[in-house]
Amino acid sequence: MNGADSEVGRLETVMLHRPGAELKRLTPRNSDKLLFDGIPWVGRAQEEHDAFAQALRDHGVEVLYLTELLQDTLEYDAARQEVISAMLEERQLGDLLAQLTRGHLEDLDPEDLTQTLIAGLAREELKSGRGLVYGLMDRHDFVIDPLPNLLFTRDSSVWIGDRVAVTSLAMPARTRESMLTRLIYTHHPRFAGVEHLYEPWLEHVEGGDVLLMAPGVIAVGTGERTTPAGVERLCRRVFAAGLAHTVLAVPIAQQRATMHLDTICTMVDVDTVVMYPPVAYSLQAYAVTSLGNGELRVFEPRPFLEAAAQAMGIERVKVIDTGLDPVTAEREQWDDGNNTLALAPRVTVAYERNVETNARLEASGVKVIRIAGSELGSGRGGPRCMSCPISRERLATFA
Numbered sequence: 001m002n003g004a005d006s007e008v009g010r011l012e013t014v015m016l017h018r019p020g021a022e023l024k025r026l027t028p029r030n031s032d033k034l035l036f037d038g039i040p041w042v043g044r045a046q047e048e049h050d051a052f053a054q055a056l057r058d059h060g061v062e063v064l065y066l067t068e069l070l071q072d073t074l075e076y077d078a079a080r081q082e083v084i085s086a087m088l089e090e091r092q093l094g095d096l097l098a099q100l101t102r103g104h105l106e107d108l109d110p111e112d113l114t115q116t117l118i119a120g121l122a123r124e125e126l127k128s129g130r131g132l133v134y135g136l137m138d139r140h141d142f143v144i145d146p147l148p149n150l151l152f153t154r155d156s157s158v159w160i161g162d163r164v165a166v167t168s169l170a171m172p173a174r175t176r177e178s179m180l181t182r183l184i185y186t187h188h189p190r191f192a193g194v195e196h197l198y199e200p201w202l203e204h205v206e207g208g209d210v211l212l213m214a215p216g217v218i219a220v221g222t223g224e225r226t227t228p229a230g231v232e233r234l235c236r237r238v239f240a241a242g243l244a245h246t247v248l249a250v251p252i253a254q255q256r257a258t259m260h261l262d263t264i265c266t267m268v269d270v271d272t273v274v275m276y277p278p279v280a281y282s283l284q285a286y287a288v289t290s291l292g293n294g295e296l297r298v299f300e301p302r303p304f305l306e307a308a309a310q311a312m313g314i315e316r317v318k319v320i321d322t323g324l325d326p327v328t329a330e331r332e333q334w335d336d337g338n339n340t341l342a343l344a345p346r347v348t349v350a351y352e353r354n355v356e357t358n359a360r361l362e363a364s365g366v367k368v369i370r371i372a373g374s375e376l377g378s379g380r381g382g383p384r385c386m387s388c389p390i391s392r393e394r395l396a397t398f399a
């Protein structure tokens with residue numbers, strides 16, 4: 001059954017995106033805008049990603065690739081027309097270039113259209129071009145921007161219970177990603193009948209900010225990406241659908257190092273998190289519950305870990321004591337040491353480079369499946385960011 005009610009229930013199915021030609025578009029001139037901190041060696045990034053996918057399969061996880069789902073989806077004419085129109089509307093190419101681009105895209109078969117929607121289209125790759133906008137563009141300028149961050153499938157959709165929240169991404173370089181995930185969830189037969197909990201045109205919410213702490217309890221970070229209004233909208237929708245009794249709104253620093261809640265905190269067991277030490281005990285949360293009729297009850301802020309324990313009905317949330325010196329902690333947090341992907345309670349995937357954090361996890365009894373991420377990490381995301389759980393074994397239902 002599709003869906004998830006926790007971060008740690010046995011992972012059954014996951015959606016990944018194997019990086020490809022879109023990474024080859026990155027240059028020192030555009031990498032900042034495209035949200036990469038370096039220029040990855042693409043072949044090696046693919047090898048690292050293949051090893052990640054294989055590690056998941058070796059642990060019984062079904063791996064779905066976004067590219068394959070998208071290509072299947074683009075076999076349907078309604079889906080093709082929908083995505084081409086939406087993309088051109090967003091892109092603002094002017095009437096003539098939009099018309100030429102439409103013609104170019106309509107001539108592509110599903111495989112090439114998939115590639116073009118992901119890797120983008122440079123002006124020089126258009127079959128034919130003319131007019132003012134075309135003339136004013138450099139031949140390397142993008143008629144369609146590439147989506148190198150599609151790699152981070154966590155952010156462009158998130159399953160909550162049996163519904164999928166198609167997210168509203170905040171950064172211009174990423175907004176088109178959820179156009180593609182929405183298309184898949186709307187038209188692919190595998191997802192027939194799945195209800196959408198959230199939509200890309202609503203206030204900003206990114207999947208990396210959403211943590212399913214326990215059945216009925218969701219933490220949502222609000223900072224550089226998810227906006228306060230996004231959290232409020234998600235609260236209303238989650239409560240209306242009966243998917244949670246408490247949402248914890250967690251303000252996080254609005255900076256790149258902590259762009260999502262999952263860059264500083266992920267769960268490794270039903271009651272245990274690995275967390276960036278400097279914020280572990282200072283992070284605050286506003287608990288939000290439903291008063292019915294769409295009204296929300298918002299509680300005074302209190303320490304996140306306390307608020308989470310209370311909502312989860314447990315005495316305390318345990319924090320892996322990484323006990324790292326501040327410099328090592330900062331280095332490993334930057335390299336996604338706290339961004340782990342649980343395959344089951346106390347079994348987690350982590351970047352091998354975060355030697356100290358991983359050692360502490362193991363000392364606490366967590367099995368760590370190490371993966372290489374020297375190239376993948378240049379996009380500033382770890383194993384949790386690179387995975388969208390489609391199905392996890394349910395822990396429980398809440399009344």
Ligand SMILES: NC(=O)NCCC[C@H](N)C(=O)O
Binds near residue numbers: 149152207263381382
């Ligand atoms: N959940 C995550 O933290 N995802 C990582 C996203 C990295 C990407 N380069 C971005 O800046 O959005």
